[in-house]
Amino acid sequence: GQGWHLPHLSRNPNAKIVALVDSAPFPSSPLSPHLLPLEELGKKYGCNVFTSVEGLLGSGVEFDGVIVATTHSTHMEIGLKLLNSPQSPHILMEKPMCTNVEQAHTLRDSVVNNNKKKLFMVNHSANWRPQARSAHSFIREKKTLGKIRQVSCLMASPLACIFENKECTGWNEPQEGMIGNGFGWGQLSHLLAWVFLVTALKPKSVYARLHFSETTGADTYDTAIINCQGEGGEGGAVITLNGIGVLPGNSHPIKEEREEGEEKEKEKEKEKEKKGGGEPKLIDVKIFGEKGCLFYGGNDGCSKSGKMEIRLNDGSTTVVEGGFLFENTDKEGLGPESLQEFVVGCGGGDGCFVGASSDIGLQTVLAIDAMYRSSLSGVVEDIL
Known part of the structure; x- marks a missing residue:
């Protein structure tokens, strides 16, 4: 998110970054050796910082949408917490939606049953x-x-x-x-x-x-x-x-x-x-x-x-x-079309194109799960 979603959102006049959530106060990546600490990142974008989804949901901070750009294995857990929360926000989930079949079914079913009036997009740009x-x-x-x-x-x-x-x-x-x-x-x-x-x-x-x-x-x-x-x-x-x-x-x-x-x-x-x-x-x-x-x-x-x-x-x-x-990997401007469409939807725009729904996810x-199983068997x- 630091080198991708956040710069794009910060340049979009129709978007406001109100909170960042990361369980690691000092995030690291071998591909991005100069990531900012969470507190410093919050100061850079002038927003609240939290170390858990529960902290965000219970904080009273108002928000319309959430981008989930976490480890794949956490997607279902975070997605369910957001879908079942009183805020029930629009969600842009990084790809793949999950890496486990049972979790993917559970998350997709929850989207269909609980979030019909809100966007759920998987970021296959x-x-x-x-x-x-x-x-x-x-x-x-x-x-x-x-x-x-x-x-x-x-x-x-x-x-x-x-x-x-x-x-x-x-x-x-x-x-x-x-x-x-x-x-x-x-x-x-x-x-x-x-x-x-x-x-x-x-x-x-x-x-x-x-x-x-x-x-x-x-x-x-x-x-x-x-x-x-x-x-x-x-x-x-x-x-x-x-x-x-x-x-x-x-x-x-x-x-x-x-x-x-x-x-x-x-x-x-x-x-x-x-x-x-x-x-x-x-x-x-x-x-x-x-x-x-x-x-x-x-x-x-x-x-x-x-x-x-x-x-x-x-x-x-x-x-x-x-x-x-x-794929749209341009680091400049307002980001890929998926992100721009998500911002429009969060702002109440009608008729948003959902290029990758929970069903496609x-x-x-x-x-892909069957591919790995077949290769082994x-x-x-x-x-x-």
């Missing part, structure tokens, strides 16, 4: 991009492709700095209730949430083979075949999923490296943009239906690197304007 909304419109609203029969998707990320780093235990070591940890939970959750949003497919069973790092134990190369049920209950759709977490490169240089080479890095980024390059995270999604197909792929660091294209059996082709946009957790695993 790619799902709020204009291209995601266009794909959602073509496939789910207009039924342009007809029934979906097959999806082929790939995500390759330059994240050896995390998944081969022994200090990044939160990303690599299984926490309470987790079967495994690594690239599946850390990154493929984004890709699956995007696919589930635009297709309405629901996973039914999974066969997966994962390769685990000898250094950290994290999964770094993932392959899965996901059998799905389509919208309306029809079956027969299959997702083939490939993920690589150790693509050459480094998308998270430590802060000192950024500062020492700041001007050079800015020039490099400008030059990459001119050449159509950017951060080397690669995404490729192909969705095939009975009436046609949708292709979407590119380099996650540069919109010019790809496009969304719809090809139909009647011979027509449509290219969606805007190029390729997936649940489906994503179910699929060597057989097809049903969704729990």
Whole structure:
């Protein structure tokens, strides 16, 4: 939150930071070596600080929404406390929604039963991009492709700095209730949430083979075949999923490296943009239906690197304007579209687009959990 949500919120004229909650008075991270102590952070943003959710809820501080950016294993506990509180705030939950099937079901059911008039969003930021909304419109609203029969998707990320780093235990070591940890939970959750949003497919069973790092134990190369049920209950759709977490490169240089080479890095980024390059995270999604197909792929660091294209059996082709946009990792401005939409909703705005609901969060957790179980058992695993 310190280097991401808080700066974005502080620049948004429609948002006011009123409280920070962290059980650690001196937070630390191997990827962010200069985090501020909680008290100092509160002074920086002129807000109250608390060391527990109970402290916040009992303080009398008024708030409209809460962003939960904590360890994955704490998401359900914190979510339930907020949902069942008298304040019952809007909630933006960092991804993945949970890393445990039972907890994911419990949290999703609580959202459905207790929080119908409030927003609950899972922060898969790619799902709020204009291209995601266009794909959602073509496939789910207009039924342009007809029934979906097959999806082929790939995500390759330059994240050896995390998944081969022994200090990044939160990303690599299984926490309470987790079967495994690594690239599946850390990154493929984004890709699956995007696919589930635009297709309405629901996973039914999974066969997966994962390769685990000898250094950290994290999964770094993932392959899965996901059998799905389509919208309306029809079956027969299959997702083939490939993920690589150790693509050459480094998308998270430590802060000192950024500062020492700041001007050079800015020039490099400008030059990459001119050449159509950017951060080397690669995404490729192909969705095939009975009436046609949708292709979407590119380099996650540069919109010019790809496009969304719809090809139909009647011979027509449509290219969606805007190029390729997936996760929004821009540190400047007001933050990703998901955060901006959340602020609008907290302010009473109507008709907010929920790109990743508790249901999409649940489906994503179910699929990834089955991937880890299948890799361990060597057989097809049903969704729990």
